[in-house]
Amino acid sequence: MRMIDLIEKKRDGKALSAAEISGFVQALCAGEIPDYQTAALLMAITLKGMNRAETVALTRAMAGSGDMPDLSDICAYAIDKHSSGGVGDKTTLVVLPLVAAFDVPVAKMSGRGLGFGGGTLDKLEAIDGFTVNLSEAEFRRVVKETGMVLAGQSASLAPADGILYALRDVTGTVPSLPLIASSIMSKKLAAGADGIVLDVKLGCGAFMKTLEEARALAQAMVRIGVDAGRDMVALLSDMNQPLGVAAGNALEVAEAVATLRGGGPEDLRAHCVEVAAQMLRLAGQGERWTDIANTRVEVDEVLRSGAAFERFRRMVAAQGGDVRQLDEPSRLPQAKIRYRARAQQSGYIAALYADKIGWATLALGGGRATKESSIDHAVGVEAHANVGDAVQKGDLLLTLHANDETRLNAALTALSGAIVYSDAPVEALPPFYGIIDGTRA
Numbered sequence: 001m002r003m004i005d006l007i008e009k010k011r012d013g014k015a016l017s018a019a020e021i022s023g024f025v026q027a028l029c030a031g032e033i034p035d036y037q038t039a040a041l042l043m044a045i046t047l048k049g050m051n052r053a054e055t056v057a058l059t060r061a062m063a064g065s066g067d068m069p070d071l072s073d074i075c076a077y078a079i080d081k082h083s084s085g086g087v088g089d090k091t092t093l094v095v096l097p098l099v100a101a102f103d104v105p106v107a108k109m110s111g112r113g114l115g116f117g118g119g120t121l122d123k124l125e126a127i128d129g130f131t132v133n134l135s136e137a138e139f140r141r142v143v144k145e146t147g148m149v150l151a152g153q154s155a156s157l158a159p160a161d162g163i164l165y166a167l168r169d170v171t172g173t174v175p176s177l178p179l180i181a182s183s184i185m186s187k188k189l190a191a192g193a194d195g196i197v198l199d200v201k202l203g204c205g206a207f208m209k210t211l212e213e214a215r216a217l218a219q220a221m222v223r224i225g226v227d228a229g230r231d232m233v234a235l236l237s238d239m240n241q242p243l244g245v246a247a248g249n250a251l252e253v254a255e256a257v258a259t260l261r262g263g264g265p266e267d268l269r270a271h272c273v274e275v276a277a278q279m280l281r282l283a284g285q286g287e288r289w290t291d292i293a294n295t296r297v298e299v300d301e302v303l304r305s306g307a308a309f310e311r312f313r314r315m316v317a318a319q320g321g322d323v324r325q326l327d328e329p330s331r332l333p334q335a336k337i338r339y340r341a342r343a344q345q346s347g348y349i350a351a352l353y354a355d356k357i358g359w360a361t362l363a364l365g366g367g368r369a370t371k372e373s374s375i376d377h378a379v380g381v382e383a384h385a386n387v388g389d390a391v392q393k394g395d396l397l398l399t400l401h402a403n404d405e406t407r408l409n410a411a412l413t414a415l416s417g418a419i420v421y422s423d424a425p426v427e428a429l430p431p432f433y434g435i436i437d438g439t440r441a
């Protein structure tokens with residue numbers, strides 16, 4: 001394989017063969033390709049695209065570039081979920097124990113957050129002592145003991161994706177649909193999932209801004225999974241306003257705990273119930289949980305029963321976390337300053353921009369501007385209203401949790417224009433815009 005031939009072929013809009021793609025990925029991991037040639041190929045792919053077969057071949061080659069753990073001894077059917085991320089998205093913290101409460105073991109590897117807010121691992125690290133760095137033996141022990149585990153993904157999981165992503169980040173080639181879809185799916189396939197529920201967010205606080213973009217990404221990922229023999233379903237969900245109330249690591253853990261104890265914000269609870277019901281549907285393999293409406297009811301009951309909270313508590317204890325912080329969330333990290341923003345007029349909330357709330361959380365120190373930045377777990381923003389709500393002048397709309405005045409001021413600047421009012425009634429935003437079922441993709 002000559003790299004120049006692949007670059008020219010893609011530059012001219014031709015499809016690469018599976019053998020060419022796997023040869024490229026192998027040579028990439030062996031350090032045999034100079035960055036300038038890899039970057040040129042990435043740009044050619046970004047400009048000319050990839051067809052379904054090429055995208056699947058790239059995903060498989062990246063998935064196979066490192067370890068592919070066999071989970072069959074700990075999970076008869078390995079069910080996984082992936083969210084394309086957003087503001088206040090603490091779904092995983094609720095959904096995993098919820099599925100585990102149905103005696104379906106879940107062994108999940110997660111990434112860290114970059115940008116707006118923390119990722120699932122960052123949120124969990126708001127709990128004192130909680131470790132996401134588990135050896136393979138510890139990973140297996142925690143699932144066996146508690147029915148679930150949530151750990152960081154090892155460097156040996158799809159390493160080709162790590163190399164490519166670092167180059168994409170600095171060459172303007174992140175926003176390429178086949179590259180995004182294959183990047184995400186390579187890590188899912190490598191992590192050993194048999195079935196995957198994708199939660200693809202769309203709106204101002206999401207990677208994908210429009211329904212068309214989100215649908216195209218979801219479809220591409222579902223097709224990759226189906227072609228690789230996985231059970232797939234994708235939900236297209238709203239991220240124009242934050243999910244739930246809290247954005248910020250410890251605040252989100254507290255909100256997840258409230259939800260696991262049968263409370264929590266209604267939109268978050270409904271979202272988690274849907275994702276968990278879809279995971280159970282796939283895990284049921286056409287024998288159990290086939291009727292999604294009944295499954296939603298069952299899931300909601302289990303959530304309200306506290307059984308999922310008990311699972312979460314056991315997993316946190318098994319991973320070294322201080323469960324007293326779950327029993328009494330006021331023991332979680334607390335910020336020194338609380339700043340309350342109130343409605344400046346009466347009317348209806350027409351917009352509560354998730355992106356601005358995300359940038360404010362980042363300004364407070366709750367997210368990572370670069371991979372090296374550290375996170376302040378205590379800070380964040382609570383948004384107490386939703387689009388469509390009627391408010392009176394003076395109602396509490398936002399609470400900012402800050403640890404210093406300078407950051408607080410930066411967050412307030414980021415929030416400028418975050419709330420839009422209307423004199424006329426406004427419709428609530430739909431939680432979901434559609435579903436793409438792998439059997440029909």
Ligand code: URA
Pocket residue numbers: 165174179180181183184
């Ligand atoms: N997340 C990933 O893992 N990869 C991408 O390319 C984009 C988002």
